[in-house]
Amino acid sequence: MQQTGNSNIIYKAVLVASVGGLLFGYDTAVISGTIGFMRTYYHLSDAMTGWAASCALLGCLIGAMYSGMLSDKIGRKKVLMISALLFAISSVGTALAPDLCIFVVFRIVGGMGIGIASILSPMYISEMAPAAIRGRLVSIFQLGIVTGILVIYFVNAYIAGIYNESWNISHGWRWMFGSGIIPSLVFIALLFTVPESPRWLAEKKKNKEALSILSLIHGEEKAVVELDYINQSLKDTLPFSFSHLKDSKLKKALAIGILLAVFSQITGINAVMYYAPEIFKSTGVGSGSALCQTIIVGAINLIFTFVAIKYVDYWGRKSLLIYGITGMIICLGIIGTAFFMQVQGNLILIAILGYIASFAMSLGPLTFVVISEIFPNRARGTAMSVATFFLWLAVFAVSQTFPVLMGTLGAAYTFWLYMAAAVIALIFVWKKVPETKGRTLEEIEEDLIR
Template sequence: MKQSVNSSIIYKATLVASVGGLLFGYDTAVISGAIGFMRTYYHLSDLMTGWVASCALLGCILGVMYSGKLSDRIGRKKVLMLSGLLFTISSVGTSFAPNLWIFVVFRIIGGMGIGVASMLSPMYISEMAPAAIRGRLISIFQLGIVSGILVIYFVNAYIAGIHDESWNISTGWRWMFGSGVTPSVIFILLLLTVPESPRWLVGQKRETEALAILNTINGSIIAQQELNSIQESLKNEKPFSLTALKEPKLKRALGIGILLATFSQITGINAIMYYAPEIFKSTGVGSDSAFMQTVLVGIINVAFTFVAIKYVDIWGRKKLLLLGISGMAVCLFIIGFAFFKQQQGYLILIAILGYIACFAMSLGPLAFVVIAEIFPTKARGTAMSVATFFLWLAVFLVSQTFPVLIGSIGNAYTFWLYMVIAVIAFLFIWKKVPETKGKTLEEIEESL
């Protein structure tokens, strides 16, 4: 299938949906700058530090549990707007929370918004995108995530530098959370300017509206072919249910989606993203230097996401995944070795940057690409909810256990544990993950 006749609408829809990714990254990574100050302010133990860092992830799990079915009922766009509203409420609530438990409640509300955006944004893009550039467009969602992470690293570093340490402990961390209001409101307003998913519209028997959108994206001839293909794929599909797990097609796709989502997180990415300043402080650098090194992590994250965007539709999903995860395993070994030998400073920084680069060009964007592609149209909303549920469950486990692992087995063995998991993930991808490059969603469904 050739590229769209009028690509402006698909790129606009992709960029708007990717602002959901920006909020996802912004809201998850804001804790990295605040957690050290909150630990002092609230006198947190290792276990409570893990809880405060990861409590939003319970909201993420709740968000993905219900967003699939809700989006099947009322549409992808409306539920994405709901996620923007949840982000706004959370940003205000966490910045003014009078105590730790009120703070936790509002972080969980924000987590629900993250969960909705993490599942629905890539699904919306996949349902809008022409097959030839779909991988690139879904990867732009990951670019949104890493851009959000980078922006909040700069915001955190700026806020932390306004006054001294005591001000940051008492007040600065609140400003970090409150800064999320602006991008949240912008996201809601931008969603008013893009169309609904044509595949969802066909599922609602609104073929005329769907065809109008497909015409704008692909031109009239290809649009009619797309519409016929979507109608055919929906004709014999039954709604997703637990009994449908027995069907080989869905069982295989769901297994791949769940394991890929889980591996994308338990290889340690959020241990670094959530605790980057604390990791760098543990190497002996000061607070200011740790924040600036964390900004460098964010810059590398964004830069190497462009590698995925450029090559995902050329090299294919599987080759990039295998290449990236190999590099991740090597870098995790070096990080562990550097901590084991107590080699402070630049070796750890370089290895962490290498790990981030490899993740950003592979598992980061491509887990979302594959998960958004492999499920049948009728089951896509709920099946993606299931896969993304396991993703956030894995994030919760990693961020909850990381401070405890560091405190019990030490830095070296913690990163070596992530290395072993990365090797297992490599073998899984090599043996089980299919190549989906260049195929329409309906062709992928047929091949599985």
């Protein structure tokens, strides 16, 4: 009898699911290179600039809210395919949109794809991964996100450099959006090569198929034990619905998931990611230099995500969160002070890079790790949808209000506001977020119920 699993199937499934993260990052960050040109092309006010940048997030809310329930019905893999298809439709539609209204419609369609991927990719990975390396593998989803962000920063900079400013205002930004069709089609093709989640199969009483996949992951003997553990967990766990929000079995986990998701965004990360070129322009650099500095931001984001991947299963989720959020607080304070004192030079760039590094090793990947771990098996899809719905609601609020805050409060007070949110986030993590490293999903569920 085979005793050891095949790590190849695990890593293949993780890498394919992480392409969903790449599309997530690609599609969300494409706006950073286009928004300045679109503002000129459509003569947008501060409020309308925020709307053009954040309209996709309405789709994210829809995708996040319903993808978990849909995946509970038809499977994780099929819903990931729907996500890839929505990305492809959005890429073509936004590139060819004849006016702002049509553009907004297709951005919302793409946002639905982002919302789905933000739940289903980490959920699929967490349900495939062995407990000992689950944190590292779910963090690879964040690596996919930051890789997508870095790739689109390069693509945006390349397209912006093809012709002059006038061409970018009239056509260049359309090419930036249209480029997303390529990774979308790659994702669809790759999804045909990976299996369905064994935990979802077990929930649907397809134990033979679930055992087959678990045997590939763990080896045949351990797979039998794992399947029995999963089925016992499913038997003892009530299906999730909104009427069960007051159930003590779900209330604590859901509160932690929602608050962690919200804090990961109201500390300002997407204000930096969406508007990085505009922030750098406000310090006096030109649009070309701003796009180059944005690439540096993406590179730091990628590099420090590897820190999370390397240490999440060694230091634990909670320790990394505390270290990273502390770094974010310090850097946000420096950014605000630099703007307030009108400091010239590279101080703001260095502080932003420190902030990105701190986020990339903590709240960035670990939010998805924790919320993919803390919910009961049968409730995981829908409960993750609820938590991620609030995440996207927070993203929408931040990206919609950032141009207005910059125009009214000024950069200094805007970044100090994000710093205050980070201080509250640090206290919350320290007091309320449980450590989940090294435990199976079923063991985490038992601990939270107790």
